Amino acid sequence: MAPMATEGVVRKITFTVDNTYPYPQSSKPVVGVNYAFPGPTIEVNENDTLQIRVINKLPQGTTLHWHGLFQRGTQDMDGAVGATQCPIPPNAEMTYTFKAFPGGTTWYHGHYLDQYADGLVGPLIIHRAYEPSQALYRTERTLIITDWYNDVCRTTLNSWYLSPSNPDAIEPIPDGIAVNGKFSESLFVNANGEKLIRFRIINAAAFSMYTVSIDGLQLKIIELDQTPVKPYTVSSFAINVAQRVSFCVDLNQFNQSIVPSGLAPTKSIYIRITAMADMYPVDIATYIPPYKTPSVLFPTFFNPSYLAYLTFGSSNSLPTYPAHQEGSNPPPPGNISDTNLLDARPFYRTNIPNANHYLKLVVDFYEDSSGIVRAYFNDITYGSNPLNLTSTKKLKKLRSSPNIPLLYQMTQAPNGIDIPPPIITSDSPLPSIQSDKYGHYLIPYGAVVDIYIENRDAGEHPFHLHGYSFWIIATSENPQAENLYAGDYVQRDTVSVPASGWAKLRFVANNPGAWLFHCHIEWHMDAGLLAAFIVGPQQLAAQKFTYVPPPKKFCQ
Numbered sequence: 155m156a157p158m159a160t161e162g163v164v165r166k167i168t169f170t171v172d173n174t175y176p177y178p179q180s181s182k183p184v185v186g187v188n189y190a191f192p193g194p195t196i197e198v199n200e201n202d203t204l205q206i207r208v209i210n211k212l213p214q215g216t217t218l219h220w221h222g223l224f225q226r227g228t229q230d231m232d233g234a235v236g237a238t239q240c241p242i243p244p245n246a247e248m249t250y251t252f253k254a255f256p257g258g259t260t261w262y263h264g265h266y267l268d269q270y271a272d273g274l275v276g277p278l279i280i281h282r283a284y285e286p287s288q289a290l291y292r293t294e295r296t297l298i299i300t301d302w303y304n305d306v307c308r309t310t311l312n313s314w315y316l317s318p319s320n321p322d323a324i325e326p327i328p329d330g331i332a333v334n335g336k337f338s339e340s341l342f343v344n345a346n347g348e349k350l351i352r353f354r355i356i357n358a359a360a361f362s363m364y365t366v367s368i369d370g371l372q373l374k375i376i377e378l379d380q381t382p383v384k385p386y387t388v389s390s391f392a393i394n395v396a397q398r399v400s401f402c403v404d405l406n407q408f409n410q411s412i413v414p415s416g417l418a419p420t421k422s423i424y425i426r427i428t429a430m431a432d433m434y435p436v437d438i439a440t441y442i443p444p445y446k447t448p449s450v451l452f453p454t455f456f457n458p459s460y461l462a463y464l465t466f467g468s469s470n471s472l473p474t475y476p477a478h479q480e481g482s483n484p485p486p487p488g489n490i491s492d493t494n495l496l497d498a499r500p501f502y503r504t505n506i507p508n509a510n511h512y513l514k515l516v517v518d519f520y521e522d523s524s525g526i527v528r529a530y531f532n533d534i535t536y537g538s539n540p541l542n543l544t545s546t547k548k549l550k551k552l553r554s555s556p557n558i559p560l561l562y563q564m565t566q567a568p569n570g571i572d573i574p575p576p577i578i579t580s581d582s583p584l585p586s587i588q589s590d591k592y593g594h595y596l597i598p599y600g601a602v603v604d605i606y607i608e609n610r611d612a613g614e615h616p617f618h619l620h621g622y623s624f625w626i627i628a629t630s631e632n633p634q635a636e637n638l639y640a641g642d643y644v645q646r647d648t649v650s651v652p653a654s655g656w657a658k659l660r661f662v663a664n665n666p667g668a669w670l671f672h673c674h675i676e677w678h679m680d681a682g683l684l685a686a687f688i689v690g691p692q693q694l695a696a697q698k699f700t701y702v703p704p705p706k707k708f709c710q
């Protein structure tokens with residue numbers, strides 16, 4: 155068992171969300187927090203109470219989601235528009251109050267209108283009272299990776315992506331990579347003479363999966379999402395959108411032999427962050443997107459290889475060896491997207507109960523009747539179904555609308571939500587969780603649910619569940635993990651589901667509320683690849699949860 159954590163203190167923070175222009179060479183309005191991109195790092199202790207006052211200066215609504223936090227008892231603070239709140243209108247504010255739990259590495263981001271793809275992201279570091287791998291590091295550095303788009307995601311790119319003029323549903327391809335807001339070959343990470351360093355890597359990209367390595371160093375992975383793992387060593391690893399990986403390095407183990415003879419010993423080395431280009435649906439070496447204005451005579455194509463510098467001392471210095479010399483870039487391990495599953499074991503064993511419910515989610519993309527390609531869970535694309543307001547039934551139909559949060563609707567009719575109860579189907583001997591026609595799944599409080607995601611799409615997708623973490627039991631790349639590691643699965647809040655493959659997850663539905671389950675690629679969310687888990691509406695009432703309606707202007 156994990157050691158008991160102590161009660162925390164109250165941390166008051168004020169965030170102003172507004173457009174900002176971080177790069178002189180770009181006129182793109184980036185969505186910043188306190189006029190910074192990425193937003194300021196929140197660094198607190200586990201169980202601290204955060205009071206974050208968010209002031210919206212954008213000309214449109216906004217919200218902030220605190221990724222990976224459970225929000226037990228504060229279900230209305232999750233920041234998910236349509237599920238837990240209405241958007242904060244322009245020139246209005248809202249204070250998010252919640253416990254920093256669980257500890258670990260995470261991030262906050264916008265959850266409305268592609269604002270996160272346009273920059274509304276920031277690190278959220280929650281220190282545990284006891285860090286199990288503390289002996290492996292003396293200092294730590296955070297790297298938050300983002301896809302950079304020259305065009306505005308929340309207008310130009312969104313409307314192009316979801317239009318009949320994009321019949322192949324080509325996602326907008328990033329124009330660059332920014333890490334901590336800096337482009338390739340401009341970010342220096344200084345060790346300041348320390349040898350034992352923990353890196354917290356956050357993939358805050360809208361689209362891209364990355365691999366990470368550091369020249370000449372082994373990486374000792376100690377945390378996946380917010381779960382401590384038994385330290386294990388890799389030369390590189392993959393990180394999908396919204397996932398976090400912490401690893402430690404020991405600079406004492408750096409060997410100057412990677413520097414070719416005749417060159418001076420190096421005082422800095424390359425950190426390599428590489429977009430996994432094979433996930434893009436086009437050849438990025440030649441692709442010119444149709445939405446580009448043809449004003450650039452010599453277009454620059456997206457370079458998936460990002461370089462940062464890890465300098466041993468405290469002053470910036472460049473490596474003495476060439477970036478692209480033979481052997482400096484370790485080959486990616488085979489089966490890279492899923493190495494975590496076979497190598498990683500949780501630091502603390504958890505009690506994993508047997509499943510008593512089943513939920514199958516089939517993922518697919520296809521054209522709707524208006525010629526727009528949308529994404530579907532079980533043939534339902536979220537949010538674009540017309541509302542059926544003519545129903546005369548007494549049962550309450552849940553509506554998907556930014557202006558009527560599902561959580562509020564649950565509190566209005568805890569006993570009469572119009573979603574069928576679980577039934578036995580041919581898919582499983584366990585009762586299968588059912589949904590209404592709009593992608594709302596009713597999950598009994600306390601159910602132990604096995605989620606089986608069948609991905610019929612040829613792309614890999616990172617699926618995220620709000621309000622919980624889940625055990626990853628197995629995927630189509632590592633089906634043997636289920637039996638090999640029974641009772642010792644790692645919990646994450648985001649799972650990478652292989653292309654044309656599957657994943658099997660398990661979670662205990664012990665946190666009543668309205669929780670989104672969705673692909674974390676922003677474009678796929680726009681295409682409707684979401685579901686809402688309606689967990690234990692009666693338990694929500696029994697726990698005396700009251701939904702305080704926001705000011706009227708929020709929900710108009």
Ligand SMILES: [Cu+2]
Pocket residue numbers: 614615616673674675678683
């Ligand atoms: Cu996706």
